[in-house]
Amino acid sequence: MVKITDVARHAGVSPSTVSYALSGKRPISEETRRRVEEAIRELGYRPHAGARALASSKSNVLALVVPLRAGIHVPTVMQFAVSVVTTARRYDHDVLLLTQEEGEDGLSRVTDTALVDALIVMDVQLHDPRLPLLRSLDRPSVMIGFPASAEGLTCIDLDFKAAGEACVEHLARLGHRTVALVGSPPEVYVRQTAFAQRVVQGFTAAADRNGLASSVHPCEAAPDAAREVAERLLREQPALTGVVVHNEPLLEPLIDAFEQLGLRVPADLSVTAICPDELAESPRVPVTSVAVPSAEVGTRAVELLMRKLGGADVPEATLLAPRMTERGSTGRRAVA
Amino acid sequence: MVKITDVARHAGVSPSTVSYALSGKRPISEETRRRVEEAIRELGYRPHAGARALASSKSNVLALVVPLRAGIHVPTVMQFAVSVVTTARRYDHDVLLLTQEEGEDGLSRVTDTALVDALIVMDVQLHDPRLPLLRSLDRPSVMIGFPASAEGLTCIDLDFKAAGEACVEHLARLGHRTVALVGSPPEVYVRQTAFAQRVVQGFTAAADRNGLASSVHPCEAAPDAAREVAERLLREQPALTGVVVHNEPLLEPLIDAFEQLGLRVPADLSVTAICPDELAESPRVPVTSVAVPSAEVGTRAVELLMRKLGGADVPEATLLAPRMTERGSTGRRAVA
DNA sequence: CTGAAAGCGCTAACAG
DNA sequence: CTGTTAGCGCTTTCAG
Numbered sequence: 001m002v003k004i005t006d007v008a009r010h011a012g013v014s015p016s017t018v019s020y021a022l023s024g025k026r027p028i029s030e031e032t033r034r035r036v037e038e039a040i041r042e043l044g045y046r047p048h049a050g051a052r053a054l055a056s057s058k059s060n061v062l063a064l065v066v067p068l069r070a071g072i073h074v075p076t077v078m079q080f081a082v083s084v085v086t087t088a089r090r091y092d093h094d095v096l097l098l099t100q101e102e103g104e105d106g107l108s109r110v111t112d113t114a115l116v117d118a119l120i121v122m123d124v125q126l127h128d129p130r131l132p133l134l135r136s137l138d139r140p141s142v143m144i145g146f147p148a149s150a151e152g153l154t155c156i157d158l159d160f161k162a163a164g165e166a167c168v169e170h171l172a173r174l175g176h177r178t179v180a181l182v183g184s185p186p187e188v189y190v191r192q193t194a195f196a197q198r199v200v201q202g203f204t205a206a207a208d209r210n211g212l213a214s215s216v217h218p219c220e221a222a223p224d225a226a227r228e229v230a231e232r233l234l235r236e237q238p239a240l241t242g243v244v245v246h247n248e249p250l251l252e253p254l255i256d257a258f259e260q261l262g263l264r265v266p267a268d269l270s271v272t273a274i275c276p277d278e279l280a281e282s283p284r285v286p287v288t289s290v291a292v293p294s295a296e297v298g299t300r301a302v303e304l305l306m307r308k309l310g311g312a313d314v315p316e317a318t319l320l321a322p323r324m325t326e327r328g329s330t331g332r333r334a335v336a
Numbered sequence: 337m338v339k340i341t342d343v344a345r346h347a348g349v350s351p352s353t354v355s356y357a358l359s360g361k362r363p364i365s366e367e368t369r370r371r372v373e374e375a376i377r378e379l380g381y382r383p384h385a386g387a388r389a390l391a392s393s394k395s396n397v398l399a400l401v402v403p404l405r406a407g408i409h410v411p412t413v414m415q416f417a418v419s420v421v422t423t424a425r426r427y428d429h430d431v432l433l434l435t436q437e438e439g440e441d442g443l444s445r446v447t448d449t450a451l452v453d454a455l456i457v458m459d460v461q462l463h464d465p466r467l468p469l470l471r472s473l474d475r476p477s478v479m480i481g482f483p484a485s486a487e488g489l490t491c492i493d494l495d496f497k498a499a500g501e502a503c504v505e506h507l508a509r510l511g512h513r514t515v516a517l518v519g520s521p522p523e524v525y526v527r528q529t530a531f532a533q534r535v536v537q538g539f540t541a542a543a544d545r546n547g548l549a550s551s552v553h554p555c556e557a558a559p560d561a562a563r564e565v566a567e568r569l570l571r572e573q574p575a576l577t578g579v580v581v582h583n584e585p586l587l588e589p590l591i592d593a594f595e596q597l598g599l600r601v602p603a604d605l606s607v608t609a610i611c612p613d614e615l616a617e618s619p620r621v622p623v624t625s626v627a628v629p630s631a632e633v634g635t636r637a638v639e640l641l642m643r644k645l646g647g648a649d650v651p652e653a654t655l656l657a658p659r660m661t662e663r664g665s666t667g668r669r670a671v672a
Numbered sequence: 673c674t675g676a677a678a679g680c681g682c683t684a685a686c687a688g
Numbered sequence: 689c690t691g692t693t694a695g696c697g698c699t700t701t702c703a704g
Contacts, residue, residue: 003681014691019683026684029689046448050389051681054696059386061451064433068418074411082404085435094451097400097433099421112382115397115430223620256592284559339697350675355699365673387697390680678701687692 002043011039022047053114062088062305063116065098065107067123071188071221073248076276076294077122080144083298084120091306093117104133111139118305120144124155126192140308142301146194150316154308156301159319160195160274163290164202166322167244167272170288172210175333176242176270179207179214180233182254183246186218199246199274213239219247226253230261241333245273245287252283255329266331277325286327293320338379347375358383389450398424398641399452401434401443403459407524407557409584412612412630413458416480419634420456427642429453440469447475454641456480460491462528476644478637482530486652490644492637495655496531496610499626500538502658503580503608506624508546511669512578512606515543515550516569518590519582522554535582535610549575555583562589566597577669581609581623588619591665602667613661622663629656 008015013032020026021036028036039045053059064084066077085095096116098106100123107130110116117139121130124145134141135152143155164181171179181203183189184196200216207214215237219229233240243258245251251273255265263269265285273280273289280289297320304314344351349368356362357372364372375381389395400420402413421431432452434442436459443466446452453475457466460481470477471488479491500517507515517539519525520532536552543550551573555565569576579594581587587609591601599605601621609616609625616625633656640650 001681004683005681015681016683016692017690020690023683027689032690044448046445048390048681049449049451050386050395051696052683053386054384054390054698055681055683057683057696061432066418074414078410078414081433082402082435085433086437089438094446095433096397097417097421097431099418101422102425109382110430112380113385115385222618282558337697340699341697351698352676352700353674356674359699361700363673368674384697387680388699390682391697391699393680393699673704675704676702678699680699681696683694683696685692685694688690 001048002045004045004047007036007039007043007045010043011035057114059115059117060092061094061096061116062302063096063098063107063110063119065100065102065119065121067100069100069123069191071185072123073276076248076292079276080122080294080298083295084302087299087302091302093302093306104130107133107137111137118142118309120301120305123193126194126197140305142304142308144297144301146198146317148194152316154304154314154316154318156297156304156318157195157320158290158292158297159322160198161202161205162319163274163322164199164204164244164246165206166202166290166324167274168203168206168210168212168214168242170272170324170326170330171242171244171270172206172212174242174270174330177212177333178237178239179203179212179242179244180237180240181214181216181244181246182229182233182250183216183218185220185247189218196246203244212242213237219250221247221249223253226250227257227260230254230257234261234263240269242270242330243272245271245275248275248279251275251279251287255283255285255287266329267334270330270333272324272330280325280327283329285329288325288327288330290322290324293323296320337384338381340381340383343372343375343379343381346379347371393450395451395453396428397430397432397452398638399432399434399443399446399455401436401438401455401457403436405436405459405527407521408459409612411614412584412628415612416458416630416634419631420638423635423638427638429638429642440466443469443473447473454478454645456637456641459529462530462533476641478640478644480633480637482534482653484530488652490640490650490652490654492633492640492654493531493656494626494628494633495658496534497538497541498655499610499658500535500540500580500582501542502538502626502660503610504539504542504546504548504550504578506608506660506662506666507578507580507606508542508548510578510606510666513548513669514573514575515539515548515578515580516573516576517550517552517580517582518565518569518586519552519554521556521583525554532582539580548578549573555586557583557585559589562586563593563596566590566593570597570599577604578606578666579608581607581611584611584615587611587615587623591619591621591623602665603670606666606669608660608666616661616663619665621665624661624663624666626658626660629659632656 119141455477
């Protein structure tokens with residue numbers, strides 16, 4: 001293995017000069033830098049990560065905790081993870097993958113052993129048991145999602161309340177008077193995952209504000225459930241002309257179910273969704289939707305973390321404004 | 337930070353004794369071990385990962401390279417990753433997540449810097465550009481999938497050829513005489529991803545062996561494509577009564593398409609698939625399938641790696657035997 | 673069965 | 689602008 005002393009000797013300088021040439025933490029003359037760089041190239045030198053971590057108290061590794069549980073949309077998690085890795089690399093960091101399963105012990109383990117410098121935690125609950133731990137840790141963290149109190153922590157996510165509102169406002173503008181929200185599976189609400197509830201809040205508030213009749217339906221992510229909820233909606237709200245779907249796997253089955261029940265989208269029924277853009281684009285009738293911007297959330301989360309690692313202050317809460325794209329699934333309410 | 341010397345002092349022993357108590361690399365008296373363990377507990381000691389890595393030349397971290405490209409089934413990748421992390425933890429290892437995007441440089445970076453002890457590489461191509469690198473690396477690796485030559489490397493995957501055969505044998509046993517394979521998107525074949533081609537080989541060989549008429553249809557993973565290919569199949573092979581689907585996202589849309597074309601499954605058409613079990617279970621008609629056992633592959637990959645890290649020899653190729661589960665989508669051919 | 677001590681390879685004062 | 693040097697915290701000979 002070629003080490004820093006080898007490079008130093010080869011370049012005719014001291015090890016510290018090589019180190020500084022690499023880190024840029026002190027000025028190096030043009031000529032010296034050139035010689036060092038050449039020696040590094042010629043010898044194929046790579047600093048030893050462990051030695052670096054030991055000497056500098058920085059591992060340049062971030063931990064990413066991914067959820068496993070029911071009701072989370074796997075491709076979204078994956079896209080998020082990839083975006084975290086990609087962005088972390090731009091800041092010369094790597095990413096250690098942890099599962100939710102390891103729980104709080106996992107978090108303290110990787111921080112206490114100095115394996116990682118900072119943490120990104122996904123799928124945060126309103127009263128997440130990890131909150132006290134994250135507060136007490138000496139290392140910075142960023143949470144995806146919003147707990148009941150973000151005091152002393154840093155959170156980021158799509159503004160799901162505004163997303164719910166945006167969908168309803170859009171439907172209201174198109175003249176719809178009766179709307180329904182088909183939401184996440186019941187267990188998601190029971191766990192008090194903030195984002196699901198915030199969609200409901202936004203949906204309901206906007207409906208009330210606009211004088212729309214509205215109802216909310218948590219729903220399992222199975223095709224049968226789609227059929228069921230579609231039937232129930234038509235039975236209970238015959239005047240229904242606008243639907244907001246916040247349940248990724250259900251989007252297509254639900255549209256199918258409505259069409260099989262004789263409703264044309266968007267002629268008879270306008271459908272909007274809160275979901276990743278790719279998903280909204282794929283159904284036969286592309287769906288007007290508010291994007292769940294996983295990649296952007298991942299990028300921004302890493303950026304926040306980097307600023308914290310740099311000692312900067314960052315806002316406790318970062319809400320990404322919803323971005324709605326009109327596609328073919330919404331239209332003006334047909335006047336009876 | 338509490339360090340090993342603190343623990344040693346607290347327990348009235350030397351640092352090396354603490355180290356050995358922790359690693360078990362030399363015998364420790366009952367009494368001493370007790371005192372050390374208590375000191376560790378009382379002080380909340382955690383060994384510094386970097387210091388360990390430096391002193392022992394072992395980071396206890398594995399790299400996992402995940403693919404990003406089109407045509408791969410994201411939930412499968414995710415499930416695999418989770419199983420790798422979970423299994424790695426059982427062996428006291430962590431997992432560093434790398435994207436395919438980083439390419440060969442990424443691999444050499446994490447090994448040269450001694451960030452990781454070993455590598456797991458997914459989505460291996462027949463003539464994967466990373467093969468020479470993996471061979472030259474001084475650290476063990478395991479590849480998911482099979483390249484043209486596994487000489488000097490270690491590979492593991494489902495035996496896709498046998499899987500293709502199993503599907504056809506099953507259909508043949510049920511009396512079907514004309515079968516078709518709806519395969520992965522064309523780009524997957526173009527990239528020469530071995531698994532896709534091996535399914536074709538197995539499918540074709542078994543069909544020929546059983547005297548069945550057969551055809552193969554690579555297919556985009558879009559619902560429209562499902563409709564198209566369904567129509568084409570019926571047009572070109574009117575006698576078709578058995579279909580093998582090796583294209584996860586297409587499974588449901590394809591069944592829908594057949595049914596919309598007036599074919600009942602399994603009364604008129606038997607459908608089998610090669611896909612994760614969860615996917616086969618979810619359609620209205622649960623699908624007889626050969627499981628793509630991502631979790632098992634992940635577990636086994638880590639186990640292979642651990643054996644290699646332990647200096648043991650492992651087979652170059654590990655083919656997991658296909659496991660078929662009969663569900664509702666296949667039946668005896670109706671005699672005309 | 674245990675201890676002393678020499679590094680592992682790098683960073684960051686400190687000194688010039 | 690550069691060099692010297694003292695650690696960072698742990699593992700592992702070597703010695704007993």
